[in-house]
Amino acid sequence: MVDQGSGAKIMYPDLYRGLNLKLEDLTAYDSPLVSFDGKVVIPKGQIRLPMQAGSKVVEVDFIVVDAYSLYTAIEARPWLHALGAVSSTLHQKVKYPSGDQIVELVGSQSITRQCLMYAILHQPVSESSAFAKEKGELVEFLKRNVDVFTWNAYEALRVDPSFICHHLNVNPSVTPKKLPPRRSSKDHSDVVKDEVIKLKQAGAIEEVFYPEWLANTVVVKKKTGK
Incomplete structure (x- = not known):
């Protein structure tokens, strides 16, 4: 996890044990920490380790604690500053410059x-x-x-539009333009067709006709490869 409001870099037991670290690998760190639930935690010690993000490697001083956490480690402002990175908790992304390009780390x-x-x-x-x-x-x-609870659009059958509804954010004063049709490959066409059928069966979308405004479909692979 990246905590841009903190200066402390924390390592939790799962990562500590996963790296086969031992107490003798740690240097002393006596300052107590306050956890998210307000409890005082006494650190086991501190250790400096290289942390790679893309092609960049940054030396990070981790404070090792023996406390419950859903995360294996928490990165903080010094790591972001060392990378020259900008993070967004809303979008769950971290972007930083690397050479002549901008590298993006995306959360899930x-x-x-x-x-x-x-x-x-x-x-x-x-x-x-x-x-x-x-x-x-x-x-x-x-x-x-x-x-x-639903975990994907196909489980949210026939959601009441008064509860949530997607609208195209367009300027009504601008004349809409119809894009020229672009032929898609058979694989892309099959994927689009299957997705449309699923969403229509779930009641998430309905068929409408825009004789003066049309856009070609764009198929983008997920990180899973689907």
Whole structure:
């Protein structure tokens, strides 16, 4: 995770053990830290490791803590500054210059959502605290209503347009232009056809006719290769 509001670079147990680090590899670090839940955490120590982002390698001083976290490590402002990077939590992207081009690191919305659900269901809390009761009630509520959550457009059958609806952000004072048709390859045409059928069956889209405004479809591969 990248925390642009913090100056501390944190390494958690999963990454510490995954790198086969030992206590003797660490240098002393005695300053206590305050975790996201307000608890004071005493670090195990500190270690400097190279961290690669694309073609760039930056030496990072990680503070090693033995505490619960969904993340393996937290990067902070010094790492962003060393790369000359700009990050956006909204878009889950980090961009930085490398030579004569701009390199982009892209996060995953699905993994973020999985982390959120895992945090709700598995974060350890004191069972004697008032929050433990609230957490238990929330978990039971989510379990009882798990059928109302959708993870893709095909599961959101016939969403009421009054709840959410996509509109083209166009200037009504500008005359629309019809692009000349561009022939797609058979593979692209099949992909578009299958996607349209799925979305129509889910009620997410409907057929409309724009005799004066048409745009060619653009097929872009996902990171999964699909």
